[in-house]
Amino acid sequence: MWTLLRIELFKIFRRPRTYIPFGAIAAMILIIQLGLKFDGRSYLELMMSSLSDSFFIPYNMIMNGYLVAFVILNTLLIQVPLLVALVAGDIIAGEANMGTLRLLVIRPVSRTRLLLVKFFASVVYTVALLVWMAVLSLFLSMLLFGTNDMMIARNTVMEQIRSSDVLWRYIAAFGYAAVALSTVAALAFLLSVFADNSIGPIVSTISVVIVLTILSEMRIPLYDNTVKPWLFTSHMLAWKGFFYSQSDGQGAAIPGSVENLPAILRSLVVLLVYIFGFVTAAIVSFNKKDILS
Amino acid sequence: MSPIVQVNDLTKTFKEQEAVNGLSFTVYPADIYGFLGQNGAGKSTTLRMLLTLIAPTAGEIRIFGMDLRTHRREILRRVGAVIERPDLYKYLTAWENLSLFARMSGLRPERRLLLDQLELVGLAQRVHSKVGTFSQGMKQRLGIATALVHDPDLVILDEPTNGLDPQGIADIRNLILHLSHHRKKTVIVSSHLLSEMELIAGRMLIIDRGKKIIEGRVDELFDPKETIVELDTADAADTAEKLGGSRWQAHLRERRGSKFLLKMDRADIPVLTNDLVELGIRVLAIQPRHSLEDYFLTLTTANQHVDAFTD
Numbered sequence: 001m002w003t004l005l006r007i008e009l010f011k012i013f014r015r016p017r018t019y020i021p022f023g024a025i026a027a028m029i030l031i032i033q034l035g036l037k038f039d040g041r042s043y044l045e046l047m048m049s050s051l052s053d054s055f056f057i058p059y060n061m062i063m064n065g066y067l068v069a070f071v072i073l074n075t076l077l078i079q080v081p082l083l084v085a086l087v088a089g090d091i092i093a094g095e096a097n098m099g100t101l102r103l104l105v106i107r108p109v110s111r112t113r114l115l116l117v118k119f120f121a122s123v124v125y126t127v128a129l130l131v132w133m134a135v136l137s138l139f140l141s142m143l144l145f146g147t148n149d150m151m152i153a154r155n156t157v158m159e160q161i162r163s164s165d166v167l168w169r170y171i172a173a174f175g176y177a178a179v180a181l182s183t184v185a186a187l188a189f190l191l192s193v194f195a196d197n198s199i200g201p202i203v204s205t206i207s208v209v210i211v212l213t214i215l216s217e218m219r220i221p222l223y224d225n226t227v228k229p230w231l232f233t234s235h236m237l238a239w240k241g242f243f244y245s246q247s248d249g250q251g252a253a254i255p256g257s258v259e260n261l262p263a264i265l266r267s268l269v270v271l272l273v274y275i276f277g278f279v280t281a282a283i284v285s286f287n288k289k290d291i292l293s
Numbered sequence: 294m295s296p297i298v299q300v301n302d303l304t305k306t307f308k309e310q311e312a313v314n315g316l317s318f319t320v321y322p323a324d325i326y327g328f329l330g331q332n333g334a335g336k337s338t339t340l341r342m343l344l345t346l347i348a349p350t351a352g353e354i355r356i357f358g359m360d361l362r363t364h365r366r367e368i369l370r371r372v373g374a375v376i377e378r379p380d381l382y383k384y385l386t387a388w389e390n391l392s393l394f395a396r397m398s399g400l401r402p403e404r405r406l407l408l409d410q411l412e413l414v415g416l417a418q419r420v421h422s423k424v425g426t427f428s429q430g431m432k433q434r435l436g437i438a439t440a441l442v443h444d445p446d447l448v449i450l451d452e453p454t455n456g457l458d459p460q461g462i463a464d465i466r467n468l469i470l471h472l473s474h475h476r477k478k479t480v481i482v483s484s485h486l487l488s489e490m491e492l493i494a495g496r497m498l499i500i501d502r503g504k505k506i507i508e509g510r511v512d513e514l515f516d517p518k519e520t521i522v523e524l525d526t527a528d529a530a531d532t533a534e535k536l537g538g539s540r541w542q543a544h545l546r547e548r549r550g551s552k553f554l555l556k557m558d559r560a561d562i563p564v565l566t567n568d569l570v571e572l573g574i575r576v577l578a579i580q581p582r583h584s585l586e587d588y589f590l591t592l593t594t595a596n597q598h599v600d601a602f603t604d
Contacts, residue, residue, distance in 0.1 A: 108398060
C-alpha cells in the first residue's frame with residue numbers, strides 16, 4: 001500500500017499542473033497581506049463600524065499576524081475547495097483520458113486498493129495545500145505584522161484571545177479544514193470515477209459545492225432544520241468555532257476553552273460520514289466499471 | 294500440453310449490442326497466437342476481458358489453469374499487456390515510466406533490469422527523455438517494455454503495429470518472435486495487418502461480429518494450393534457480365550473497381566488465362582495473391598461476394 005501511495009504521489013507532484021493551486025493560493029494571500037499592510041486600518045474600521053461607537057478600538061494592536069491569518073482563512077477557505085477539485089477530479093478521469101487507467105488496472109493490484117491509494121493521495125495533496133496555506137497565511141503574516149492578542153468580532157461583541165492561546169486554535173482549525181476539504185476531494189473523486197475526462201468531474205464538483213454553499217447560507221426557515229443540517233457545506237466552516245472561547249463571569253475569554261466543542265465534533269462526524277459515503281460509492285462503482293478508455 | 298488460456302462461451306453485451314458472442318478458444322504455451330478480425334469484430338473487447346478491464350456477461354476464462362474471476366491477482370502477476378495505444382505518462386521519462394510500472398507489479402526494479410528492458414526494445418539511448426517527446430513507434434516499444442518488465446509468462450499485445458512505419462512494424466515483429474522463440478513467452482497478438490500475422494503466428498483465431506469464424510494452426514488453416522487471384526481488366530462492366538455467365542462465377546469473391554478477386558487452385562490459373570482470352574476479356578494483369586489477408590477475405594466475405602460483385 002505504501003509503495004502504491006508513493007507512486008501516486010510521485011505522479012501527482014511531477015505534474016506541472018499540480019502546482020497551479022499552490023501558485024494561486026500564494027498570489028491570493030500575498031495580495032491580501034499587501035492590502036492589509038498598507039491600508040489595514042481602513043479595512044478594520046469598515047469591519048468594526050458597528051462596534052466603534054461602543055468601544056475604543058486600538059487598531060494598531062488589533063492588526064497583527066493572527067488577525068490577518070484569520071481574515072485570510074475566512075476569505076480563502078471558501079475558494080480553496082475549488083482548487084482541491086482541480087486535482088481530485090482529475091485523479092481517475094485524468095488517467096482514463098490519458099489512457100493510462102487500463103495500464104494500472106491490469107497490474108496485480110485490486111481495484112479497491114488502487115482507488116483507496118488514489119483517494120489517500122488526493123488527501124495528502126489537500127493537506128499539502130493547507131500546509132502551504134498555513135505557512136503563508138499564518139507564519140508569513142506573523143513575520144510581516146508581528147503577534148499580539150487576537151481580537152475576534154462576533155456580532156456586537158469583541159472577544160480577546162491571549163497571544164499564548166492562539167496557535168493551538170490555528171492548528172485545530174487547519175486540522176478541521178483538512179477534513180472539510182477532504183470531503184470536497186472525496187466528492188470530486190467519486191465523480192471522477194464516472195468520467196473519461198477530468199473537465200466533467202471538476203466542473204460538477206465546483207457546481208455542487210457552489211449550489212450547496214448557497215443553500216447552506218440562505219436564511220429560509222423551511223430549510224434551516226430540515227435540509228441544511230445534512231448538507232456537508234453547512235459544516236465546512238465550523239473551524240471558526242475554535243476561535244470562539246467560553247468566557248468567565250466578567251466576560252473574559254477562558255484560555256484553552258472552546259465555546260461549543262460538541263457542535264464542532266458533530267460537524268466533524270457529518271463530514272467524515274460524507275467522506276466515507278463518497279469513497280465507498282466510488283469503490284463500488286469502480287469495481288463494476290468496464291474500462292473502455 | 295495444458296493450455297495457457299482457455300476461454301469457453303465468452304459473451305459480452307453492451308446494452309443491446311452483442312460485442313462478443315459465445316466465443317471459445319485455447320492458447321498453448323510458447324505459441325504466438327494471432328487474433329484476427331476486422332475493426333469492430335470484438336478483438337479488443339475479448340482481450341480486455343482476458344485482462345479484467347471488462348467483465349464478461351457470460352462465459353468462463355481460465356488462465357494458467359486458474360479461474361480469472363477468483364484468481365485475478367495471481368494471474369495478472371504473470372501477464373503483461375499493451376492494449377491499443379500504449380499511453381504512458383508523457384510528463385515522465387522512459388525510465389520513470391518503466392520503474393513505476395515495475396513497482397506496481399510488485400518488483401523492486403534494479404537498474405540493470407530496467408536497462409535490459411529498454412535495450413530489448415531499442416530505447417536505451419532515450420532513458421531520460423520525457424515520453425511526450427517520443428514518436429508513436431517509440432511509445433509503442435516503451436509500452437511493450439512496461440508489459441515485459443515483470444517477466445510475464447503470457448504477453449497480450451492488442452494491435453501493436455498500429456500507426457507504425459514499415460521499419461517500426463518489422464521491429465515489433467522481430468521482438469514478438471524473439472519473445473516466443475528465445476524467451477519462451479506465450480504471446481497473444483491482435484492485428485488487422487494480416488500479412489504480419491502470417492509471418493509470426495503459430496495458431497490463430499479469426500472472429501467476425503463477435504463470433505468465431507475459425508481457429509487452428511496457420512499452416513493447417515492456410516492451404517498453399519488455394520489462392521486468391523487478382524484480375525485487372527480494361528472494361529470492368531464487360532468483365533463482370535462475361536465472368537458472371539461463365540464457370541468462374543462460383544470463384545468470384547469480390548470486386549474492387551476494375552479489379553476482380555477470384556478464389557481458386559493455383560493449378561487452375563493457366564485454365565483461367567485461357568478462358569479469359571476465349572471470352573474476349575481485355576486483361577491488363579493477372580496476379581496470384583498468397584496471403585492470410587486473402588484467406589481472411591474468403592472466410593469473412595463469403596456471404597457478401599454476390600452483392601459486391603453485381604452492383
